[in-house]
Amino acid sequence: MAFCKDFNARTQKYKPDTPMAVTITAYKDNTFDFTVKSPSVTWYLKKAAGIELGSGRPGHVVASSVTVKHIYEIAKD
Incomplete structure (x- = not known):
């Protein structure tokens, strides 16, 4: 307990x-x-971007993007 x-x-x-x-x-x-x-930071970024998985080909295919406002909100948490 x-x-x-x-x-x-x-x-x-x-x-x-x-x-x-x-x-x-x-x-x-x-x-x-x-x-x-x-x-983890990746969890926060995926949540802000609204995706469950990142890119299958990093550096070649963009899965999503986040704005500076999203980054500010992540930093506040």
């Missing part, structure tokens, strides 16, 4: 659908330590 409370407290600034990496270390004395890493 303590893990759930700590996890929810550390991740409350993220929106519910945001993927994130978590590294959990459990010790023999039933204590734990975990690190929550922020979502």
Whole structure:
């Protein structure tokens, strides 16, 4: 129960659908330590562009584009 409370407290600034990496270390004395890493930049860019996958041929085919406004919104998060 303590893990759930700590996890929810550390991740409350993220929106519910945001993927994130978590590294959990459990010790023999039933204590734990975990690190929550922020979502990847590629996830934010794909979300801003409205696509699920990037280009199949990077450098040759453009999958989508984002504006400076999108970049500003990503930086604010």
